[in-house]
Amino acid sequence: xxxxxxxxxxxxxxxxxxxxxxxxxxxxxxxxxxxxxxxxxxxxxxxxxxxxxxxxxxxxxxxxxxxxxxxxxxxxxxxxxxxxxxxxxxxxxxxxxxxxxxxxxxx
Numbered sequence: 078x079x080x081x082x083x084x085x086x087x088x089x090x091x092x093x094x095x096x097x098x099x100x101x102x103x104x105x106x107x108x109x110x111x112x113x114x115x116x117x118x119x120x121x122x123x124x125x126x127x128x129x130x131x132x133x134x135x136x137x138x139x140x141x142x143x144x145x146x147x148x149x150x151x152x153x154x155x156x157x158x159x160x161x162x163x164x165x166x167x168x169x170x171x172x173x174x175x176x177x178x179x180x181x182x183x184x
Contacts, residue, residue, distance in 0.1 A: 100178060107166060107175035116148070122171060129166060129173050137163050144177065146184060160184045 089104040108129065110122040120128075136142035142163035143154045161177040 102164070102176055102178055103161070104176040105174065106172045107163070107177075108173040110171045110173075112171070125173070126168060129168070133166050137166055142166075143180075158184050 091102040091104060093100045093102065108120075108125060110120050110125040113119045132142065140162065143156060143159040144161045144163065145154055145158045146160045149155075149158075159180055159182060161179050163175050163177045166173055166175040
């Protein structure tokens, strides 16, 4: 397996290759507690931890954690617009680090 990593604004881009198949991943901070985010919201650590753990058990662990490009206004992912699938999400202080597989879709 080959692993290539590049850093862009605290995000790592990785290319993993196994058996002639390449997969592209992004890795970095997916959520933060106790600070005002880009949506002008701040989440207390216990609240965000509870919701992240729920998301991991209901979505990530079941390979159903799809996402869209940018930050859509609606809360549910339109599967036809899916661009990535989160494969891991874990707590690190007030940060929640994640890793997502970039999907081979038109989006």
